[in-house]
Amino acid sequence: xxVLDLLDTGLAVLVLAVAAWTxxxxxxxxxxxxxxxxxxxxxxxxxxxxxxxxxxxxxxxxSGVTGLLLIGAAVRLRALEKSDTAGQVGxxxxxxxxxxxxxxxxxLAAVFLSAEGQGPSLAPEAARHLPQFGLGNPxxxxxxxxxxIDTMLExxxxxxxxxxxxxxxPDGAWGGAPANLSLAEPDPALVYLAxxxxxxxxxxxxxxxxxxASEPGGAFQGGALLAAMALVVLMARLAPAPEVGRLWxxxxxxxxxxxxxxxxxxxxxxxxxxxxxPTAYAKALILxxxxxxxxxxxxxxxxxxxxxxxVPGGRA
Amino acid sequence: MTATTLAGLTGAALIGLxxxxxxxxxxxxxxxxxxxxxxxxxFLVFGLVARRGAVAGxxxxxxxxxxxxxxxxxxxxxxxxxxxxxxxxxxxxVEDAAAESDNRSDNKSDKT
Numbered sequence: 253x254x255v256l257d258l259l260d261t262g263l264a265v266l267v268l269a270v271a272a273w274t275x276x277x278x279x280x281x282x283x284x285x286x287x288x289x290x291x292x293x294x295x296x297x298x299x300x301x302x303x304x305x306x307x308x309x310x311x312x313x314x315s316g317v318t319g320l321l322l323i324g325a326a327v328r329l330r331a332l333e334k335s336d337t338a339g340q341v342g343x344x345x346x347x348x349x350x351x352x353x354x355x356x357x358x359x360l361a362a363v364f365l366s367a368e369g370q371g372p373s374l375a376p377e378a379a380r381h382l383p384q385f386g387l388g389n390p391x392x393x394x395x396x397x398x399x400x401i402d403t404m405l406e407x408x409x410x411x412x413x414x415x416x417x418x419x420x421x422p423d424g425a426w427g428g429a430p431a432n433l434s435l436a437e438p439d440p441a442l443v444y445l446a447x448x449x450x451x452x453x454x455x456x457x458x459x460x461x462x463x464x465a466s467e468p469g470g471a472f473q474g475g476a477l478l479a480a481m482a483l484v485v486l487m488a489r490l491a492p493a494p495e496v497g498r499l500w501x502x503x504x505x506x507x508x509x510x511x512x513x514x515x516x517x518x519x520x521x522x523x524x525x526x527x528x529x530p531t532a533y534a535k536a537l538i539l540x541x542x543x544x545x546x547x548x549x550x551x552x553x554x555x556x557x558x559x560x561x562x563v564p565g566g567r568a
Numbered sequence: 569m570t571a572t573t574l575a576g577l578t579g580a581a582l583i584g585l586x587x588x589x590x591x592x593x594x595x596x597x598x599x600x601x602x603x604x605x606x607x608x609x610x611f612l613v614f615g616l617v618a619r620r621g622a623v624a625g626x627x628x629x630x631x632x633x634x635x636x637x638x639x640x641x642x643x644x645x646x647x648x649x650x651x652x653x654x655x656x657x658x659x660x661x662v663e664d665a666a667a668e669s670d671n672r673s674d675n676k677s678d679k680t
Contacts, residue, residue: 260571264578271582274601275589287601294608297578300571301615302627309637313644314608321644322601325651329597329658341592349591357584364576364616373621374631390630391637399634406638413645417652422659472637549641556648559655 260300267293280329284322291315304468305391308460312476313553320483321557324433386535388466395470396538400527404516407509407545410552414505418496421560427497430558438488446488453481461546465535471542475549482554496561501551508548512541572619579612596654600647607643611636 270290277283291314298307341349378390378398387393395403421428461474485491494501515537516527523530529537582605589602614632621629 256571260574264574267578268581268585271585271605274605275585275593275598280595280597283598283601287604290605291608294612297575297612298615301575301619302622303615303618303633303636306611306615306633306636306640309640310608310611314640318604318644318647321648321651322597325597325655328655329595340594346592349588352591353584353588356587357580360580360583360613361577364573364580364613367620370623371617371620371629373623373629375621375623375626375629378630379626390626391634394630394634395637399631402635402638406642409642410645413649416649420652420656470637472641553644556645559652 263293263296263300267297280326281323284319284326287322288315288319291319305389305464305470305473308468308473309476312473312480316480317476317483317553317557320433324557324559384531384534385529385538386465387538389464389468389470391468392464392470392538395472396541397529397534400512400516403545404509404512404527407512407548410549410556411505411509414552414555417556418560421496421562425561425564427495428561428564429493429495430555430560431562432489432493433483433487433558434489442484443488443490446484446490449484450481453477453484457481457546457550461542462539464542465539471545472549475546476553478546478550479553482550483557486554486558493558496555501555504547504551505555506548508541508545511544515541572616575612575619576616579609579616582606582609582612585609596657597651600650600654604643604647607639611639614639 267290270286270293274283274286274290277286292311295307295311295315298304298310375390378394381398382388382390382393385393385397387397457474457477459474460469460477461471462469464470464473486493515529519526519528586602586605586607586609589605590599593599593602614636615628618628618630618632618636621632623629
C-alpha cells in the first residue's frame with residue numbers, strides 16, 4: 253500500500269464519517285455545517301478520480317451555494333426544531349431502515365466490484381470531433397455541442413426553480429425584494445471582505461469561464477463563482493437584494509437560455525440543423541453562448557438562495 | 569484497490585446512508601440533506617463509470633462527467649425549491665398558531 257492509497261482510504265473514511273454525521277447530528281445547524289464540509293471533501297474525491305471539472309462544480313455549487321441556502325433555512329427553522337419531535341421512528345423502524353440500506357449498499361458494491369476492465373465509452377467519439385469545434389476540453393464539447401440540448405434545458409430548469417421559489421411569496425410582497433440574507437447586522441470583517449474580494453473574484457470567474465474551452469473550467473464553474481461574489485456582497489448588505497419585478501433582472505435571467513435557443517435556431521440557416529454550429533465559427537459561437545450563460549447562472553443562483561420576495565416593492 | 573473503485577464503493581455507501589437518513593429522520597430539512605447524500609452518491613457512481621471508459625488518451629469518459637455537472641446544478645435547483653416550500657410551510661404554521669392564540673384570548677376577554 254503506497255502513501256497515496258492510504259490517503260485515498262483516509263479520504264473515503266472521512267467522507268463517509270461526515271456524511272453519517274449529517275444524518276445523526278442532533279441539531280439541524282450542525283448537520284448543515286457537516287454537509288458543507290462533506291461537499292468540500294467530496295470534491296477532493298472527484299479530483300482524485302481525474303474529474304477536475306466536476307470537482308470545481310461540486311465545491312462551488314454542491315458545497316458552497318447549497319450550504320449557504322441550507323444554513324439560512326436551518327436558522328429560520330430553529331424555533332420549529334424543538335417542538336417537532338412527533339412521528340419519531342421507533343427502534344424497530346430504525347433497524348428495518350438500517351437493514352434495507354445495508355442491503356442496497358452490499359448489492360451496489362457487489363456490482364461495482366464485479367465490473368472489471370474496460371467499460372463502454374463515448375470518449376473516442378468525443379475525441380474524434382473535438383478539433384471541429386476548436387475546443388480542447390472534451391467536457392465543454394459534450395456540454396455545449398454534443399449534448400447541447402441538455403445544457404439548454406438545464407438552464408430552463410433553473411428558471412423554473414426561480415419561478416417556483418418566487419411564487420411562494422406572500423400576496424402583498426409580489427414584485428418586491430427578498431428578505432436580507434443574514435438576520436443579524438453584518439460583521440465589519442465581512443463588510444471589508446465584501447469590498448476587497450469581488451474584484452478578484454470577478455476576474456477569476458471570467459478566467460475560469462474562458463479557459464473552460466481548453467482546460468478544466470467552464471460556464472457553470474465561472475457562473476457559480478460570480479454568484480458567490482454576489483452573495484458575499486448581499487450578505488455584507490453593501491447592495492440591497494433586487495426587486496423581483498424588475499425588467500432588467502428578468503432579462504439577465506433569461507439571457508442565457510434565450511441566446512442558446514437563438515443560436516440553436518440559427519443552426520438551421522448557417523449549419524446542418526438545430527443546435528449545430530458551422531465549423532468555422534464553432535468556438536466563437538460557443539463562447540458567445542457561454543458568456544450569457546455565465547450571466548444567467550450568476551443571477552439565478554443568488555436568487556434561489558435569497559428565496560421568495562418578502563418586502564413589498566415600489567411598484568407591487 | 570484503486571482510487572476509482574474506492575470512489576465507487578464510497579458512492580454505494582453514500583446511497584445507503586442517504587436512504588437510511590430519508591427513512592429515519594423526521595425533520596423535513598434533514599430529509600432534504602439525506603436526499604442530497606443519495607444524489608451525490610449516484611454522481612460518484614457516474615464517476616466510476618467515467619473512469620472505466622478512460623480511452624482515447626482521456627483520463628475519463630467526458631460524457632458521464634458532463635452529465636454529473638448538469639446533475640449538480642439541477643440538484644441544487646430542486647433543493648432550493650424544496651427549501652422554499654419548507655420555509656413557506658413553516659411561516660404558515662407560525663401564522664396559524666398566532667391566529668389561534670389570538671382567537672383564544674378574544675374568547676376569554678368576552679367571558680369576563
